[in-house]
Amino acid sequence: xxxxxxxxxxxxxxxxxxxxxxxxxxxxxxxxxxxxxxxxxxxxxxxxxxxxxxxxxxxxxxxxxxxxxxxxxxxxxxxxxxxxxxxxxxxxxxxxxxxxxxxxxxxxxxxxxxxxxxxxxxxxxxxxxxxxxxxxxxxxxxxxxxxxxxxxxxxxxxxxxxxxxxxxxxxxxxxxxxxxxxxxxxxxxxxxxxxxxxxxxxxxxxxxxxxxxxxxxxxxxxxxxxxxxxxxxxxxxxxxxxxxxxxxxxxxxxxxxxxxxxxxxxxxxxxxxxxxxxxxxxxxxxxxxxxxxxxxxxxxxxxxxxxxxxxxxxxxxxxxxxxxxxxxxxxxxxxxxxxxxxxxxxx
Amino acid sequence: xxxxxxxxxxxxxxxxxxxxxxxxxxxxxxxxxxxxxxxxxxxxxxxxxxxxxxxxxxxxxxxxxxxxxxxxxxxxxxxxxxxxxxxxxxxxxxxxxxxxxxxxxxxxxxxxxxxxxxxxxxxxxxxxxxxxxxxxxxxxxxxxxxxxxxxxxxxxxxx
Numbered sequence: 232x233x234x235x236x237x238x239x240x241x242x243x244x245x246x247x248x249x250x251x252x253x254x255x256x257x258x259x260x261x262x263x264x265x266x267x268x269x270x271x272x273x274x275x276x277x278x279x280x281x282x283x284x285x286x287x288x289x290x291x292x293x294x295x296x297x298x299x300x301x302x303x304x305x306x307x308x309x310x311x312x313x314x315x316x317x318x319x320x321x322x323x324x325x326x327x328x329x330x331x332x333x334x335x336x337x338x339x340x341x342x343x344x345x346x347x348x349x350x351x352x353x354x355x356x357x358x359x360x361x362x363x364x365x366x367x368x369x370x371x372x373x374x375x376x377x378x379x380x381x382x383x384x385x386x387x388x389x390x391x392x393x394x395x396x397x398x399x400x401x402x403x404x405x406x407x408x409x410x411x412x413x414x415x416x417x418x419x420x421x422x423x424x425x426x427x428x429x430x431x432x433x434x435x436x437x438x439x440x441x442x443x444x445x446x447x448x449x450x451x452x453x454x455x456x457x458x459x460x461x462x463x464x465x466x467x468x469x470x471x472x473x474x475x476x477x478x479x480x481x482x483x484x485x486x487x488x489x490x491x492x493x494x495x496x497x498x499x500x501x502x503x504x505x506x507x508x509x510x511x512x513x514x515x516x517x518x519x520x521x522x523x524x525x526x527x528x529x530x531x532x533x534x535x536x537x538x539x540x541x542x543x544x545x546x547x548x549x550x551x552x553x554x555x556x557x558x559x560x561x562x563x564x565x566x567x568x569x570x571x572x573x574x575x576x577x578x
Numbered sequence: 579x580x581x582x583x584x585x586x587x588x589x590x591x592x593x594x595x596x597x598x599x600x601x602x603x604x605x606x607x608x609x610x611x612x613x614x615x616x617x618x619x620x621x622x623x624x625x626x627x628x629x630x631x632x633x634x635x636x637x638x639x640x641x642x643x644x645x646x647x648x649x650x651x652x653x654x655x656x657x658x659x660x661x662x663x664x665x666x667x668x669x670x671x672x673x674x675x676x677x678x679x680x681x682x683x684x685x686x687x688x689x690x691x692x693x694x695x696x697x698x699x700x701x702x703x704x705x706x707x708x709x710x711x712x713x714x715x716x717x718x719x720x721x722x723x724x725x726x727x728x729x730x731x732x733x734x735x736x737x
Contacts, residue, residue, distance in 0.1 A: 251631060255661040258635040262657065265639075265650035270700060275649050282643045290644070293599045365601035369645060371697075371705040376646075403646060410646055418701075439705075 280381075283405045290408075294364060357510040359383060361391075364408055373416035373436060375399075379508060380407045388468060390509045396474035396498040397421065397462060398506055411506075414475065414496055415441045423475050424463035428453055431463050434475060434494065443476045445492040450483035452490050460494060470509065474498075582625045590617050591637055599644050608708060611716035614641060615689055618656060619682055620723075622663040623670055634660035648700055655692040659685045675724055682720055686713040 269275045359379055367374035379385045381404050389401040391411045399419060403410040412419050417438030423445075424431050430453060434443045448454070458478040464471030476494035483490050594613040602610050614637055621629035638653030645652070663670075663685055670681055690710055698704065 248630075251661050251664045254631040255657060258631055258657040259654055262635065262638070262650035262654035266648055266654070266696070269649035279643060279646075279649065283646075286640070286644055289596065290599060293596050294601055297601045366603045366607065367646070369647060371709065372647075374646070 280405055284407070287407055290364075358507045359385070359510075361506050361508050363504050363506060367410075373399075373413040373419075373438070373441075374402075375411050375413065376408050377411055377506060377508070378408055380405050380409050382406055385409050385508060386511065389511055390469045390473075392473060392507050392509060393498050393505070396476075396496065397469060398498045400468065401508065414443060414498075421469065421475060422463045422466045423460040425454060426459040426461050427455075430454070431465070434460060437493075441496065442479070443494040443496055445478075445494060446489060448490050448492065450488060450490045452492075454478060454481055454490070454492060456481055459497075468511065582628060584628055587621050587625065587629050587633075590621070591633075593617075595637070595640065595644070598641065609711050609715045611712050611719045612686065612689065613719075615656065615659065615686065616682075616716055616720055618660065619663050619685055622660055623667055623678075626664050626667050631657050631660040631664060648696065651693060651696045651700075654696065655689045658692050659689045662688065675721075679717060679721055679724070683713065683717045686716045 265275070361377040361379040364376045364378050367376070375398075377391070385401060385404050387401050387404050387409075391398045391401060397414060399411045399413040399416070401409050402412040413436070414421055414434070415436040415438070417436050419436050421434050422431065423434045432445050432448055434445055437444050443460075445454070445460075456478055460475045460477070462469040462471060462473045462475055474497045476496045478492060479495050480493045481490060591614065594617040597613040598610075618629070618634050618637060622634070634656040635653045638656035639650065641652045641656075642649050666681070670678060673681065687710065690713055694704075694709060
């Protein structure tokens with residue numbers, strides 16, 4: 232008989248320490264405790280960060296062959312391909328500079344309009360360029376790991392984009408790397424707007440494959456195949472107007488009151504290695520609006536007082552300047568509550 | 579038969595760990611065998627006095643940290659498989675190659691199934707049959723190693 236493995240015989244043939252079953256009970260209890268602590272109480276974040284810093288050299292070793300392969304491949308890329316790439320990039324830069332000029336004029340126009348309305352300035356978000364270290368170790372979890380971490384002032388919650396659109400959100404930060412949950416993940420929701428008709432909705436990752444769902448929308452909703460989804464910006468995480476996905480199919484089922492809408496993300500998660508991590512918007516935005524309206528009200532009051540002092544017989548004026556502050560009032564309430572509440576209510 | 583030393587066990591486990599955390603992607607990630615588990619099972623069957631359920635649990639914890647999964651899920655799955663490997667270790671050593679391969683395959687399936695149950699509890703959705711692909715590639719790798727006798731007991735021939 233052929234035997235594959237020859238176990239090593241020891242002197243202590245009968246003395247083998249604690250029985251396997253008692254060992255199993257001990258370690259199963261330990262890991263169950265750890266799992267409960269990790270998933271429910273979130274105590275282990277710091278410990279995990281410490282250990283992952285210890286494992287960092289190991290990760291570097293594991294990534295080394297891949298990196299070496301890539302750098303040699305880049306080294307041996309031919310003159311011809313470089314030239315081609317260069318011309319393509321130049322063309323792209325030209326197109327984009329034209330668009331950028333338009334954007335600048337639009338921005339100034341927008342700033343003027345906002346000034347007129349008295350709304351707060353939209354803060355531009357600082358961005359950091361990161362590189363994808365690896366896709367997640369688990370093929371069934373839609374996560375990637377990028378090479379920026381707590382040492383580069385990355386915090387959980389930051390939006391991550393590439394040249395084409397939104398990729399996801401930073402969900403876990405380690406000292407030298409951070410974990411980004413992709414928009415195709417089942418647990419990630421992103422507030423969006425249909426570009427064509429400004430309809431707001433919330434998109435959820437499908438989880439099974441690389442598509443995005445728009446659940447809880449009525450069967451007669453005005454969404455067509457080919458519609459573009461952009462971020463609505465009401466969440467305070469993603470800036471307004473970033474491309475998210477494109478509608479691939481819209482169908483309705485007689486059994487369900489909701490339309491079945493499938494979208495495909497526009498960002499090339501599989502194609503690029505560089506991503507942009509956008510800084511979080513300052514929470515002052517809402518309070519800024521409040522301060523602004525307060526200022527307007529104050530100014531109005533001051534004007535009214537002044538006008539009162541100079542011209543006595545005009546009691547109509549003090550009422551008038553307070554009106555511009557009125558349409559801004561709803562802005563003070565967190566705008567995200569109403570669209571976010573909708574899908575939960577229809578559950 | 580040469581005597582197995584503890585450092586060689588840890589070194590092989592470390593190598594398996596590095597193989598496991600290589601930047602796999604796409605199909606490679608789907609079919610990647612569980613190198614660490616295979617190495618663990620091998621040592622559990624070969625030298626249970628040096629590598630036991632505790633070793634399996636600790637290496638599981640290291641994988642949990644490296645993968646960023648739920649803390650302790652791989653540890654629990656590995657401890658389970660290690661338990662079933664250890665209780666039948668003496669009988670298993672008397673099995674022939676194919677019987678052993680079948681048992682190892684069952685252990686690989688058990689680990690994946692345990693992980694799947696834990697993931698479903700944590701709120702994942704069922705990934706389909708493709709989830710068990712690493713078990714198939716794992717058993718193929720196992721048989722490859724057994725057939726080629728790479729450093730199994732210091733002797734390369736048949737017995």
